[in-house]
Amino acid sequence: MELPFAELYKTKMVETIRRSTREERERWLKDASYNVFNLRSSYVYIDLLTDSGTGAMSDRQWAEMMLGDESYAGASSYLKMKATIKDLFGFNDFLPTHQGRAAENVLFSVLVHEGDIVPGNSHFDTTKGHIEFRHAHTIDCTIDEAFDSTLYHPFKGNIDLDKLEKVFKENQVEKIPMVIITITNNTSGGQPVSMQNIREVSAMAHHYGSLVVIDSARFAENAYFIKLREEGYADKSIKEIVKEMFSYADAMTMSSKKDAIVNMGGFIGFGDRALYEKASVYNIMFEGFVTYGGMSGRDMNALCQGLYEATEFDYLQTRIKQVEYLADKLLRHGVPILQPTGGHAIFIDAKKFFPQIPKEEYIAQTLVVELYLEGGIRTVEVGTLLADRDPDTRENRYPRLELVRLAIPRRVYSNSHMDYIAATVCNVFDRRDEVKSGLVIKNEAPIMRHFTVELERL
Numbered sequence: 196m197e198l199p200f201a202e203l204y205k206t207k208m209v210e211t212i213r214r215s216t217r218e219e220r221e222r223w224l225k226d227a228s229y230n231v232f233n234l235r236s237s238y239v240y241i242d243l244l245t246d247s248g249t250g251a252m253s254d255r256q257w258a259e260m261m262l263g264d265e266s267y268a269g270a271s272s273y274l275k276m277k278a279t280i281k282d283l284f285g286f287n288d289f290l291p292t293h294q295g296r297a298a299e300n301v302l303f304s305v306l307v308h309e310g311d312i313v314p315g316n317s318h319f320d321t322t323k324g325h326i327e328f329r330h331a332h333t334i335d336c337t338i339d340e341a342f343d344s345t346l347y348h349p350f351k352g353n354i355d356l357d358k359l360e361k362v363f364k365e366n367q368v369e370k371i372p373m374v375i376i377t378i379t380n381n382t383s384g385g386q387p388v389s390m391q392n393i394r395e396v397s398a399m400a401h402h403y404g405s406l407v408v409i410d411s412a413r414f415a416e417n418a419y420f421i422k423l424r425e426e427g428y429a430d431k432s433i434k435e436i437v438k439e440m441f442s443y444a445d446a447m448t449m450s451s452k453k454d455a456i457v458n459m460g461g462f463i464g465f466g467d468r469a470l471y472e473k474a475s476v477y478n479i480m481f482e483g484f485v486t487y488g489g490m491s492g493r494d495m496n497a498l499c500q501g502l503y504e505a506t507e508f509d510y511l512q513t514r515i516k517q518v519e520y521l522a523d524k525l526l527r528h529g530v531p532i533l534q535p536t537g538g539h540a541i542f543i544d545a546k547k548f549f550p551q552i553p554k555e556e557y558i559a560q561t562l563v564v565e566l567y568l569e570g571g572i573r574t575v576e577v578g579t580l581l582a583d584r585d586p587d588t589r590e591n592r593y594p595r596l597e598l599v600r601l602a603i604p605r606r607v608y609s610n611s612h613m614d615y616i617a618a619t620v621c622n623v624f625d626r627r628d629e630v631k632s633g634l635v636i637k638n639e640a641p642i643m644r645h646f647t648v649e650l651e652r653l
Contacts, residue, residue, distance in 0.1 A: 200516055202513050202517075203509045203510070203512075203513045204253075204513070204606060207254060212240060212241075213237065213240070214240050214571065215238060215240065215571050217568065219238075220238070220567060220568050220571055221568060223235075223238045224564065224567060224568065228637065228638075228648075228649035228650055228651070229560070229564055229634055229649075229650040229651065229652065230647070230648055230649060230650060231244065231563055231564075231567055231573045231574070231575070232244070232645075232646055232647070233647075234567075234573060238571075239567075239571060239572075239573045240570065240571030240572065241570075241571065241572045241573075241608065241612055241615065241616060242572075242573050242604070243540075243572060243573060243574050243575075243600075243601040243602050243603065243604075243616070244573045244574065244575050244602065245575065245602050246453060246539045246540065246602040246603060246604050246605060247412075247450060247452040247453055247602075248294075248452035248457070248458045248459060249452075249458075249604040249605075249607065250452075250456045250457075250458075250604050250605030250606055250607060251456075251604070251605065251606040251607050252456060252457065252458075252497060252501070253456075253500070253501075253504060253606075255500050255504070256456070256457070256497040256500045256501055256504070257497070259493075259496035259497050259499070259500045260493040260494070260496055260497050261493070262493075262496055263491060263492035263493025263494070263495065263496045264492040265491060265492045265493070266492070267484060267486075267487065268484055268486050268487075269486055270486060270487065270492045270495075271492075272492035272493070272495040272496050273291070273486040273487060273492070273495060275495065275496060275499050276289070276291065276462070276495045276498065276499055277289060279499040279502055279503070280462065280464055283434065283437055283438070283502055283503075283506065284437065284438070284441040284447060284464050285438055285441055285442055285466075286441070286446075286447070286464035286465055286466055287465070287466075287468070288464070288465040288468060288471040289462050289463060289464045289465065289471075290462060290463045290465075290471070290474060290475060290478045290482075290485060290488055291460070291461075291462050291482070291483075291486075291487060291488030291489065291490045291495065292460075292461040292462055292463065292478070292482050292488045292489050292490070293459060293460065293461060293482060293488070293489025293490060294450055294451070294452060294459060294460065294461045294489070295321065295410075295412055295448060295449060295450025295451075295452070295461045296321040296324075296325065296450070296461075297461055297481065297482055297488075297489055298448040298449060298450070298461045298462060298463045299321060299322055299325045299448050300325055300477075300481060301463060301474050301477045301478050301481055301482065302408070302446065302448060302463050302474055303325045303326065303329065304474075304477040304481075305470065305473045305474050305477065306372045306373055306406070306408075307325070307326055307329045307331050307372060308329065308331065308372075309329060309330040309331065310330065310331065310370060311326075311329075311331035311332070311370050311371070311372055312331065312332050312333075312334060312362065312366050312370055312371050313326050313331060313332070313333050313334070313371070313372065313373060313374075313375060314333070314334045314335075314336045314354075314358075314359055314362045314371065314374050314375075315333065315334075315335070315336065315354070315374060315375035315376065315377060315410075316335070316336060316337045316352055316353070316354045316375075316376060316377055316380050316383070316388065317335050317337045317341070317352075317377065317380050317381075317382035317383040318333045318335065318375060318377065318382065318410075319377055319381055319382055319410060319412075320382070320581050320583075320643060320645070321643070322375060322377070322410060323583075324583075324642055324643045327586050327642065328642060330586075332586075334358075334362050336354045336355050336358040336359045336362065337351075337352070337353070337354065337355065337380065337383055338351065338353045338354070338355045339355070341353075341380070341383045341384070341386060342383075342595040342596055344384075344531065344532070344533040344534065344542075344544040344547070344596065345531075345534055346534070347534060347535055348535075349387075349389070349420070349424040349425070349535070350386070350387050350388060350389040350392060350420070350424070350425075351380070351383060351384065351386035351387075351535075352377070352378065352379055352380030352383060352386035352387050352388040352417075353388055353389055353392040354374075354376065354388070354392060354396050356392075356395055356396070356399060359374065359396065359399060359400075360399060363399070363403045363405075368403050368404055368405065369404075371403070371405050372405065372406060373400075373405055373406040373407065373408045373445075373446075374396060374399075374400040374405055374406070374407055374408070375408050375409075375410055376388060376393060376396060376407065376408070376409050376410065376444075377409075377410040377412075378393075378409060378410070378411060378413065378414050378417035378440070379413045379416055379417045379420070379537055379538055379539070381412070381413065381539075382577060382581075383596070384533040384537050384540075384542040384596075384598065385413070385416075385536075385537020385538055385539050385540050385542065385600075386533075386537050387416070387417045387420035387421065387424070387537070387538070388417060389421065389424075389425050390421050390425055390428065390436070390439060390440065391425070393409075393440055393443050393444075394443055396443075397443035397444065406445040406446065407443060407444045407445050407446075408444065408445065408446045408447065408448065409440070409441065409444045409446075409447045409448075410447075410448055411441075411447045411448065411449045411454075411464075412449065412450040412452075412453040412454060413453050413454050413538055413539055414437060414440065414441075414449075414454055415433060415437065415454040415505040415506050415511060416454065416511065416514070416515065416537075416538030416539060417440070417538070418433045418436040418437050418440065418506070418511075419433060419508070419511040419512075419515060419538065420538065421436050421440075422436055422508070432508070433506045433507065433508055433511065434506050437506060441464070444466065445465075445466045445467060445470070446463060446464060446465050446466060446467070446470060447463065447464040448461070448463055449461050449462050449463070449464070451498045451501070451502075453539070454501075454502075454505045455498045455501040455502045455505060456501035456504060456505055456605050456606075457494060457497050457498050457501050458494075459490075459494060460489075460490050460494050460495070460497075460498045461489075462488070463478075511538075514538070514539075514603075514605060514606075515538050517603060517608075517610065517613065518536055518537070518538065518539065518540065518541065518603055519536055520610055520613055521541055521601070521603070521613040521616060521617060522536040522541055524613070524614070524617035524621075525541065525543075525617055525620055525621070528617070528620075528621045528624065529624070530543065530548070530620055530621065530624050531543065531544040531547035531548055532544060533596070533598065539602055539603060540600045540601055540602040540603060541600070541601040541603075542577065542598040542599070542600050542601075543562065543598065543599040543601070543620070544596065544597070544598065545558045545559040545561075545562045545578060545597040545598060545599050546558055546596070546597045548562055548599075548624065548627060549561060549562060549627060549630060549633075551628070551630070551631065552630070552632065552633045553633070554579065554593050554597070555591070556632060556633025556634055556635065556653060557576070557578070557579055557580055557633050557634045557635075557636075557650070558578060558579075558597045558633060559576040559577065559578030559579070559580070559597040559598060559599050560576040560578065560579075560580055560633070560634055560650065561630065561633040561634055562574075562576075562599045562623070563575065563576050563599055564634070564652075565623045565630060566599070566619060566620065566623055569619050569622055569623050570615065570616075570618070570619030570622070572601075572616060572619050574599050574600060574601050574602075575599070575600050575602065576598075576599060576600075576645065577596075577598040577599070577600050578594060578596070578597035578598060578599075579591055579592070579593055579594065579597065580644065580645040580648060581645045582594045583642065583643065583644055583645070584644075586642075601616065601620075632652070632653040633652075633653060634650040634651065634652055634653065635650065635651055635653055636648060636649070636650055637649040637650060637651055
């Protein structure tokens with residue numbers, strides 16, 4: 196008998212979770228104005244809202260926390276982090292921040308100005324928010340294949356070079372401060388970007404005098420897919436692939452709550468000393484002194500250890516195979532999900548799941564509501580709510596894909612939990628025709644509304 200694949204870790208500590216009744220969930224969700232961000236965590240049985248900061252740290256990470264140096268300036272933890280970033284990414288300079296959006300805030304304070312244009316591949320919500328807050332604009336240059344949920348393409352996160360060159364040719368080059376490459380491309384389904392695409396985008400951006408910034412939250416998962424899917428990389432280690440990816444970038448932003456497997460933390464890596472010096476002024480203003488930023492020494496130590504663990508093939512294989520395990524169960528039942536599956540989540544195609552719901556009634560959020568009511572599972576909408584309103588017309592932006600993301604926390608849930616998730620999704624899919632209408636907004640923030648929006652059922 197062939198031996199099955201099993202997780203390459205064992206459990207040392209457990210956390211109790213509570214199951215609830217349908218009646219409780221109906222009451223709690225109504226009180227939360229049908230926004231699952233407003234739910235107490237104790238009201239959630241399996242939490243797939245995000246994989247950000249929700250992973251389980253290893254024994255070695257916990258041990259590193261005990262060695263943290265909390266000195267205000269020049270701490271050994273800072274020096275350890277500086278050496279780690281140099282070793283893995285090749286950047287000589289970095290600034291620690293408390294999380295990824297803080298890194299964006301600091302870096303964009305230097306680079307982004309009113310009227311600027313920032314092309315990229317389906318900018319993440321905070322990335323777009325920070326750009327539009329500065330009265331600049333994003334342009335999505337993701338390849339068209341990314342928007343066909345059933346089409347197999349090994350690198351659906353890629354930037355379309357023709358679209359990108361059109362942006363450069365039709366706009367003033369000095370108004371395009373950077374091109375952002377998000378790896379993996381979360382908003383379009385956690386899809387990877389190929390090394391060839393990173394290399395070609397970098398060459399084009401530099402030809403026109405623009406910088407390349409990599410949004411790096413899930414860089415290790417991206418490297419894993421390059422190793423498995425791209426010719427010429429099968430025999431390279433994850434760390435070798437990572438080093439090459441970032442050799443084509445001028446800077447990186449990092450939410451360490453993802454592929455560094457910590458609960459809080461982030462940083463900016465710089466290939467240019469002058470850019471680092473300009474950004475350091477904002478880091479001191481917004482985050483803290485340059486040798487701690489928004490982080491404690493113990494968190495820096497855990498982050499460094501997490502970066503090394505996340506770039507081990509065995510860890511990545513275990514992580515991504517669990518996502519594939521859940522995907523296989525859903526596909527066998529006919530549930531429409533984005534294919535191929537990405538590294539950190541399952542993305543359900545809500546338009547195909549609920550074709551009867553009008554786009555104006557927030558299709559993906561309607562499915563989020565139904566999944567919570569069915570099984571106490573908290574997921575997140577990646578659709579019209581997240582797309583927000585056009586900053587000029589204030590009309591809803593309707594994305595080509597309406598997705599519900601089931602983000603799998605790292606090293607947290609067992610495959611028994613995956614079985615429960617699959618049963619919940621399949622039960623809702625089996626009764627999908629009973630859902631006749633969606634939701635309407637009662638109250639929303641002027642930007643990044645999906646976090647705090649209040650809704651009611653139609």
